[in-house]
Amino acid sequence: MRERIVELEGSLVAELETATPQEILGWACSRFDRICVAGSFGKDSVTLLHMLRDIKPVIDVVYLNTGFDFPETLTFIEELKREWGLNIKEYRPLLSVEEQEGRYGPDLYKTNPELCCGIRKVEPMARALKGYEAWITGLRRDETEFRKHIRVVEVQNGVVKINPLAGWTEDEVWSYIRSQGVPYSPLYDEGYRSLGCWPCTLAGSWGRFERVGRWAGTSKEGGECGIHVGDAYREVRAILQDDDGNGSKGPDSHG
Numbered sequence: 001m002r003e004r005i006v007e008l009e010g011s012l013v014a015e016l017e018t019a020t021p022q023e024i025l026g027w028a029c030s031r032f033d034r035i036c037v038a039g040s041f042g043k044d045s046v047t048l049l050h051m052l053r054d055i056k057p058v059i060d061v062v063y064l065n066t067g068f069d070f071p072e073t074l075t076f077i078e079e080l081k082r083e084w085g086l087n088i089k090e091y092r093p094l095l096s097v098e099e100q101e102g103r104y105g106p107d108l109y110k111t112n113p114e115l116c117c118g119i120r121k122v123e124p125m126a127r128a129l130k131g132y133e134a135w136i137t138g139l140r141r142d143e144t145e146f147r148k149h150i151r152v153v154e155v156q157n158g159v160v161k162i163n164p165l166a167g168w169t170e171d172e173v174w175s176y177i178r179s180q181g182v183p184y185s186p187l188y189d190e191g192y193r194s195l196g197c198w199p200c201t202l203a204g205s206w207g208r209f210e211r212v213g214r215w216a217g218t219s220k221e222g223g224e225c226g227i228h229v230g231d232a233y234r235e236v237r238a239i240l241q242d243d244d245g246n247g248s249k250g251p252d253s254h255g
C-alpha cells in the first residue's frame, strides 16, 4: 500500500529530490498524520529536529536506547529534551546488556556485531515504527558508498522513509548547525565524525567517508547497523525466537 502512495505521487516525489530539507519536511508533515522522526541526536538528527521546531513542533522522536550510548550522549539528550521540549519515545532492546552477555557471552559487539546491532537496534526500531505511516531520518548520500544511492522518499518494510538531508554534504550540515546556533554533542569537538554506541565508535578523520570510525576493525567497518537495510528485522526476530523458544517478551513491549 505504501508503495502505491509513492507510485501515485511519483511526479511529486521526483520533485522532492531537488527540494530543500525544509520543503521536504513540510511536505512530509502535511502528507502523513502518523509520522515520527528518528532521534540519534548526532549532527544530522539535531539539524532535522531544529528545522522541525518551525514546521511541526510536536512530533514523536523515536530514540533507541541500546544500553551502549556514550555518557555524553545521554547527558546531551536530557539537555536537549529540556531545552526544546522534545516528545521522545524511548525504546530498548528485548534483552538487557546483562541478559545479552549471559546468552551470547561478553563483547558480542566484537564477536558478532551484526547480531548485537540486530538485537539492540534493528528489532527495537521495527517495534518502534509500528503504527506509523512514515518516519524521517538523517541519512545523507555522502556518508558512505552504501548510502550514496538513497532517495529522498523511499519505502522500507511498508513504512515510508523520508530522508530530507539526502542531498546535503557533511559540510552543509555543519554550516547549518553553526549558522543557526544549533546545540550539538560535545563528542564532535573531541574528534568524532559519526556517533553511535561507544564500543563501536572511534574518533578520527582518516578516510573519505565519515562513518569509517564505526565498527572499525570488524566486518561492519564503516557500514550499517541494519536499520536501513532490507529485512534485517525478520532475521533478528528469528534468532531471538529460536534462542528462547517462543520469545520471552512480546514484540510490542516498550521501554
Ligand code: SF4
Pocket: 066, 068, 108, 109, 112, 113, 114, 116, 117, 118, 120, 121, 196, 197, 198, 199, 200, 225
Ligand atoms: S553499534 Fe555496537 S554496541 Fe551498538 S548495537 Fe551495534 S554492535 Fe552493539
